[in-house]
Amino acid sequence: MTTPLDPDMFDPLCPSSAMPIQIGDKWTGMVVLCLEGGPRRFSELKAPLRGITPKVLTQTLRAMERDGLVTRTAYDENPPRVEYELTPLGRSLLTLVAAARAWSRDHLPALLQDREAHDAAPVRRLLV
Amino acid sequence: MTTPLDPDMFDPLCPSSAMPIQIGDKWTGMVVLCLEGGPRRFSELKAPLRGITPKVLTQTLRAMERDGLVTRTAYDENPPRVEYELTPLGRSLLTLVAAARAWSRDHLPALLQDREAHDAAPVRRLLV
DNA sequence: CGGTATCCGTGTGGATACTG
DNA sequence: CAGTATCCACACGGATACCG
Numbered sequence: 001m002t003t004p005l006d007p008d009m010f011d012p013l014c015p016s017s018a019m020p021i022q023i024g025d026k027w028t029g030m031v032v033l034c035l036e037g038g039p040r041r042f043s044e045l046k047a048p049l050r051g052i053t054p055k056v057l058t059q060t061l062r063a064m065e066r067d068g069l070v071t072r073t074a075y076d077e078n079p080p081r082v083e084y085e086l087t088p089l090g091r092s093l094l095t096l097v098a099a100a101r102a103w104s105r106d107h108l109p110a111l112l113q114d115r116e117a118h119d120a121a122p123v124r125r126l127l128v
Numbered sequence: 129m130t131t132p133l134d135p136d137m138f139d140p141l142c143p144s145s146a147m148p149i150q151i152g153d154k155w156t157g158m159v160v161l162c163l164e165g166g167p168r169r170f171s172e173l174k175a176p177l178r179g180i181t182p183k184v185l186t187q188t189l190r191a192m193e194r195d196g197l198v199t200r201t202a203y204d205e206n207p208p209r210v211e212y213e214l215t216p217l218g219r220s221l222l223t224l225v226a227a228a229r230a231w232s233r234d235h236l237p238a239l240l241q242d243r244e245a246h247d248a249a250p251v252r253r254l255l256v
Numbered sequence: 257c258g259g260t261a262t263c264c265g266t267g268t269g270g271a272t273a274c275t276g
Numbered sequence: 277c278a279g280t281a282t283c284c285a286c287a288c289g290g291a292t293a294c295c296g
Binding site for chain 2: 018020022023065069096099107111113114118119
């Protein structure tokens with residue numbers, strides 16, 4: 001049903017750290033996006049979240065579970081299978097994520113330009 | 129022109145730290161709200177931002193200035209007067225802040241309820 | 257008034273290795 | 277496969293004091 005997640009869905013060069021908006025902790029927003037299309041396994045999530053360690057992914061998911069944003073379902077199989085899925089509450093964050101992404105699309109370039117200009121010319125203006 | 133900022137405009141008991149959305153760093157979102165109505169002086173901003181130290185407020189404002197979100201205007205008077213004002217780019221964050229606040233109004237209670245329930249009953253369900 | 261300077265505690269998240 | 281267990285580094289922000 002659900003197609004595999006694109007391993008490159010998050011550009012490592014994307015200056016998202018500059019975004020003046022953040023959903024939850026560092027990885028939460030990306031996890032929400034990964035789960036948009038339906039339930040995902042632990043290692044499915046790990047793939048596009050380049051460089052995340054198992055420990056941190058677990059932390060992130062546990063925190064989200066605690067807040068009722070995702071459900072965790074463990075199937076007693078071999079090999080083990082665990083699936084994470086957005087709750088309705090978690091889904092309600094999607095509109096917010098979309099708003100943040102829209103803002104970034106529309107305004108982040110200007111912000112980065114301002115930052116670069118400010119860094120290049122640290123000219124303090126003393127005015128009237 | 130502009131009326132003084134309400135010193136209680138931010139409820140210290142508000143569980144905003146639980147909000148899964150944040151604008152910039154810790155104080156940035158609140159600064160944006162404080163500047164919504166027009167330019168404000170340093171100490172005007174400090175009042176409603178309960179407990180912020182001058183150092184941190186300066187850091188916050190400098191970072192926002194660097195990103196082109198606010199302008200800083202120093203008037204050579206005695207006593208000194210410095211005013212901070214939102215740029216159009218900074219104003220563009222207002223819609224995002226509004227979206228975040230709307231989400232909180234609609235969904236934060238549910239999140240807090242889930243969190244409390246999860247903390248109260250740390251029952252791990254092992255399922256089929 | 258509008259900051260700086262200095263010091264410091266905490267926590268988030270990363271590195272690495274190991275396990276049911 | 278889906279985690280745990282340790283250890284650790286750094287950045288953020290707070291406390292306190294002082295200055296032009």
